[in-house]
């Protein structure tokens with residue numbers, strides 16, 4: 222099977238030759254081509270394309286994943302601080318009242334959103350990568366979920382307070398963010414994306430209670446995922462952080478793939494969601510990939526695969542985004558071990 226066929230089959234619980242592996246390799250790319258992970262990189266489609274292709278050559282996993290988060294933050298008017306060589310950080314709040322949200326909404330006409338320079342650079346990257354990989358490897362476009370983006374506009378502390386004291390503001394802002402995400406989705410699918418995904422750690426049980434999640438985050442995460450689904454793309458949702466308390470709610474988003482942190486046992490998640498949703502995750506980003514060596518990573522993968530009841534409906538993946546300092550050889554080991562242990566699985 223080609224990588225893309227394998228991923229699509231696993232997402233739909235159809236037969237696979239081996240378990241697909243997503244390596245979360247993107248942060249290691251800029252260094253590989255002599256660039257830094259900074260603002261200029263995210264505006265340079267040629268650099269983003271060569272970075273992803275160099276990584277795919279080396280790591281050889283089953284997906285190319287492009288990052289829409291910086292573009293979305295820029296579209297939504299977030300004041301970002303760009304470190305020398307890292308993802309943009311929250312600078313200062315831009316939203317503190319319903320009037321601020323209204324002002325933001327007034328400036329978000331679809332024709333202006335699509336002309337954003339970061340959006341245009343990522344669309345060009347999507348088309349260029351698709352031209353190279355064709356139908357061989359799955360192409361994913363990933364962005365932050367509604368609470369992650371709201372936190373970049375309000376500040377995390379203020380957002381947490383607003384879930385109790387300014388509920389109308391949170392609802393209106395999340396609705397606006399979800400609408401903006403859904404509006405962009407068809408453009409990326411037209412450009413070649415097979416998978417549209419969101420990660421939303423700020424609405425995980427690490428930040429808010431399951432009750433607040435159900436009331437204020439889940440409806441808008443669902444709105445985003447359902448909007449993504451209407452484009453025909455496979456959808457993936459990463460709740461990111463101690464997900465067991467909301468595990469009965471995350472499936473309601475309707476995402477094809479539920480991608481859990483390593484705090485959720487992949488075999489347990491696979492049994493819970495069997496034949497309804499595919500699950501992804503399992504690999505410990507810190508103890509295994511960052512601090513571990515070939516022996517530790519191989520043992521980690523062997524253990525994860527041994528416990529799985531089904532060969533399909535699952536993707537092996539680090540439990541969260543990775544630090545750019547992780548050695549590429551550790552990702553290569555993860556890919557090789559996944560193939561080695563899942564090939565002969567029944």
Ligand SMILES: [Zn+2]
Nearest residue numbers: 461540541542
């Ligand atoms: Zn995560």
